[in-house]
Amino acid sequence: MDKLRLIIAREYMSIVGRKSFIIMTILFPFLMIAIGSIPVLMTMLNNSGDQTEQIAVIDETGRYSAALQSDNRYNFVAIKGDTLTNAREFYDKSKGSISAVIVIPRDVETSAQVNIYSESTVAPALTSMVNNALTDTIQNAKLAAKGIPDLQKIVEETSIDLDVRTVTWQQDGNETESSSDIAMGLGMILAMVIYIFVMMCGSMIMNNVIEEKTNRIVEVVVSSCRPFHLMLGKIIGVGLSGLTQMAIWIVLLAIAGSVMGNVLGGLAASPEAIAPGMDASEVNNVATDFMQQIMSINYTPIIINFLLYFIGGYLLYSAIFAALGSAVDQASDTSQFLWPVMMLMIIALYAAIGCAENPNGPMAFWCSMIPFTSPIVMMIRLPYDVPLWQMFLSHALLLGTALAIVWCAARIYRRGILHYGQKASFNDLFKWIK
Amino acid sequence: MAYLDINQVVKRYEGHTALAGVSMQVPQGCIYGLLGPNGAGKSTLIRIINRIIAADEGTVTLGGKPMTDADIAHIGYLPEERGLYKKMKVGEHIVYLGRLKGMTKADALASMHWWLDRFDLKEWENKKVEALSKGMQQKVQFIATVIHRPPLLIFDEPFSGFDPVNAEQLKVEILALRDQGSTILFSTHNMASVEEICQQITLLNHAQVVLTGSVDEVKQQHKKNIIAVQSPDSIEQNPALFTLLPTDPVKKDDILIKLAQGVQVRDAIAWLNDHYRLTGFTEVLPSMNEIFIETVKSQQNLHNNG
Numbered sequence: 036m037d038k039l040r041l042i043i044a045r046e047y048m049s050i051v052g053r054k055s056f057i058i059m060t061i062l063f064p065f066l067m068i069a070i071g072s073i074p075v076l077m078t079m080l081n082n083s084g085d086q087t088e089q090i091a092v093i094d095e096t097g098r099y100s101a102a103l104q105s106d107n108r109y110n111f112v113a114i115k116g117d118t119l120t121n122a123r124e125f126y127d128k129s130k131g132s133i134s135a136v137i138v139i140p141r142d143v144e145t146s147a148q149v150n151i152y153s154e155s156t157v158a159p160a161l162t163s164m165v166n167n168a169l170t171d172t173i174q175n176a177k178l179a180a181k182g183i184p185d186l187q188k189i190v191e192e193t194s195i196d197l198d199v200r201t202v203t204w205q206q207d208g209n210e211t212e213s214s215s216d217i218a219m220g221l222g223m224i225l226a227m228v229i230y231i232f233v234m235m236c237g238s239m240i241m242n243n244v245i246e247e248k249t250n251r252i253v254e255v256v257v258s259s260c261r262p263f264h265l266m267l268g269k270i271i272g273v274g275l276s277g278l279t280q281m282a283i284w285i286v287l288l289a290i291a292g293s294v295m296g297n298v299l300g301g302l303a304a305s306p307e308a309i310a311p312g313m314d315a316s317e318v319n320n321v322a323t324d325f326m327q328q329i330m331s332i333n334y335t336p337i338i339i340n341f342l343l344y345f346i347g348g349y350l351l352y353s354a355i356f357a358a359l360g361s362a363v364d365q366a367s368d369t370s371q372f373l374w375p376v377m378m379l380m381i382i383a384l385y386a387a388i389g390c391a392e393n394p395n396g397p398m399a400f401w402c403s404m405i406p407f408t409s410p411i412v413m414m415i416r417l418p419y420d421v422p423l424w425q426m427f428l429s430h431a432l433l434l435g436t437a438l439a440i441v442w443c444a445a446r447i448y449r450r451g452i453l454h455y456g457q458k459a460s461f462n463d464l465f466k467w468i469k
Numbered sequence: 470m471a472y473l474d475i476n477q478v479v480k481r482y483e484g485h486t487a488l489a490g491v492s493m494q495v496p497q498g499c500i501y502g503l504l505g506p507n508g509a510g511k512s513t514l515i516r517i518i519n520r521i522i523a524a525d526e527g528t529v530t531l532g533g534k535p536m537t538d539a540d541i542a543h544i545g546y547l548p549e550e551r552g553l554y555k556k557m558k559v560g561e562h563i564v565y566l567g568r569l570k571g572m573t574k575a576d577a578l579a580s581m582h583w584w585l586d587r588f589d590l591k592e593w594e595n596k597k598v599e600a601l602s603k604g605m606q607q608k609v610q611f612i613a614t615v616i617h618r619p620p621l622l623i624f625d626e627p628f629s630g631f632d633p634v635n636a637e638q639l640k641v642e643i644l645a646l647r648d649q650g651s652t653i654l655f656s657t658h659n660m661a662s663v664e665e666i667c668q669q670i671t672l673l674n675h676a677q678v679v680l681t682g683s684v685d686e687v688k689q690q691h692k693k694n695i696i697a698v699q700s701p702d703s704i705e706q707n708p709a710l711f712t713l714l715p716t717d718p719v720k721k722d723d724i725l726i727k728l729a730q731g732v733q734v735r736d737a738i739a740w741l742n743d744h745y746r747l748t749g750f751t752e753v754l755p756s757m758n759e760i761f762i763e764t765v766k767s768q769q770n771l772h773n774n775g
Binding site: 038041042049053247249250251252254255256257258259260261466 | 483516519520521522538541544546547548550551552553554555556557565566568569570610613614
């Protein structure tokens with residue numbers, strides 16, 4: 036046991052002490068925040084366009100140009116003259132002071148078509164603005180033309196915006212409002228955490244094993260300890276280093292998040308930052324709703340189950356990665372063994388995404404029983420109260436399989452690390468297990 | 470009684486037998502040469518002694534007791550193909566390997582400092598292994614092998630990669646370890662170094678022991694009754710007593726004669742002394758190199774014919 040502890044400590048320190056690890060650990064959250072805030076920054080830049088563009092409007096119907104409201108980006112100027120040639124002349128004469136010409140044709144109500152002419156590409160913002168402004172107006176005009184009294188009012192009253200709420204019945208008879216969106220989001224995040232962690236640490240373990248083997252240090256080490264201890268120490272040590280990194284990220288993200296939250300909160304409090312048509316109380320309501328739904332999820336079982344699946348899934352896959360690393364002489368030889376493992380993991384991820392649609396369906400059930408996919412797929416199902424027997428069965432299958440895989444991997448590993456030269460085949464691997 | 474006693478050890482792999490009933494007795498405090506061509510089974514035997522792999526049959530006893538996993542603390546092993554963790558610091562690395570062999574941290578630290586000092590590597594203690602020259606890395610490897618003062622040392626080609634100066638230093642250290650009571654199993658292809666430091670040898674070929682004994686015994690067994698004679702006269706051969714052999718191009722002054730069957734050295738020398746002016750003579754014993762080649766080749770012929 037002392038030796039195992041020594042090996043774990045060495046593996047852990049050899050990763051955590053690396054400069055690249057320290058840099059990556061500290062920089063990653065900032066990188067994520069930077070990537071996350073790029074769209075926000077870009078919209079800000081867009082909206083702060085310093086110049087108001089002049090847009091000429093030729094309204095052949097004479098009824099709809101008023102619907103186009105000028106704002107600080109686009110100033111709509113209705114021009115006389117109703118033919119396209121006129122428009123072109125007008126555009127050329129303006130020598131660039133007018134950036135586009137909108138033509139609302141006479142038959143717009145039947146053709147449902149409006150043209151924007153320009154020498155440069157028309158910004159999507161302008162197209163969507165014109166579309167939004169004119170659609171409602173023309174629709175209302177058409178409704179009014181039907182001559183039925185109060186038709187517009189009737190249509191407004193009959194149109195609905197359905198709000199589907201999901202409510203969970205508790206054992207004690209209470210009802211809690213739950214949100215499938217948030218439950219699914221949480222599940223997806225947990226699934227991704229396991230997937231990324233296993234991939235990251237798994238490939239690190241594999242490369243470590245190959246490095247030790249090509250270094251030839253492995254023979255010295257296994258003359259001092261059992262190969263199984265070396266493999267296990269590596270799996271645990273690398274796993275702990277990954278957990279350390281994750282813990283630091285969570286702390287940094289939490290700090291950064293609260294700082295960002297304060298800054299954004301400050302912005303949101305200023306009235307001009309709130310989207311038009313939404314007042315401050317509405318924003319508040321959305322936020323409290325969101326918070327309530329987040330709080331409504333029962334976290335204790337999710338956290339416990341997450342940790343169990345995390346450990347099981349990590350053991351299962353990292354043992355495979357360690358065994359594969361031991362079977363080759365150089366990293367470039369791994370591909371022939373690696374693709375089945377990668378396939379399994381990608382299938383698990385896709386199954387997880389698929390199960391999000393129907394977290395209690397047959398695919399979700401089977402994929403959350405198969406140990407190679409269950410650690411990832413079960414994450415999606417966790418927020419949806421999985422039946423207890425399924426939970427137990429899935430855990431038992433995962434644990435049993437993980438231990439069996441570790442046993443097989445150890446047998447491959449102890450032969451593989453001393454095997455040089457001729458590349459091992461799948462056949463060899465099976466022989467080594469026996 | 471032998472310190473390390475290997476008794477009828479068998480190891481089979483899919484398709485071939487690496488060791489077919491190998492026995493070997495290594496006395497305490499001896500430098501014991503384990504010889505053999507590539508693929509003879511030396512590495513397999515060494516790995517079995519190190520308990521890296523298990524024998525299919527046979528026993529290995531150390532100090533009179535069957536070996537257990539606990540015994541690996543009593544062995545220091547320097548493999549032929551060796552390496553270190555490149556990113557680890559020299560001092561940390563030596564201490565790590567020492568502690569893996571069961572030393573306490575304090576003991577390992579003290580021993581590490583003592584050895585680094587002895588090999589003039591003190592200022593490298595906190596440098597990464599990758600910053601060291603190949604020769605220095607070899608020294609670090611050697612220190613890591615002996616840091617826990619094991620009673621049994623196994624060196625596989627210890628001198629490869631060393632320049633003559635460092636090789637000499639290493640030889641001195643190995644002899645010093647022997648004098649302090651360590652038993653040393655020494656595997657090499659370098660027959661000159663075998664003659665220099667080994668007292669006993671075992672020659673493996675095709676998974677079997679083909680030759681064993683003390684270096685002197687083996688040489689006596691393989692002598693060809695050849696005498697190098699120095700004389701200013703040109704000696705004619707006397708088929709009743711001896712025949713002349715072509716001279717060794719390196720030692721042109723030596724006249725080589727091969728004694729006829731049953732002729733004693735002193736009879737031949739007496740006759741030569743009567744007829745020529747003899748200035749000196751020495752019995753030519755075969756070198757370990759010659760014995761090695763001869764034994765392995767005769768085995769090959771046996772194999773080919775059988």
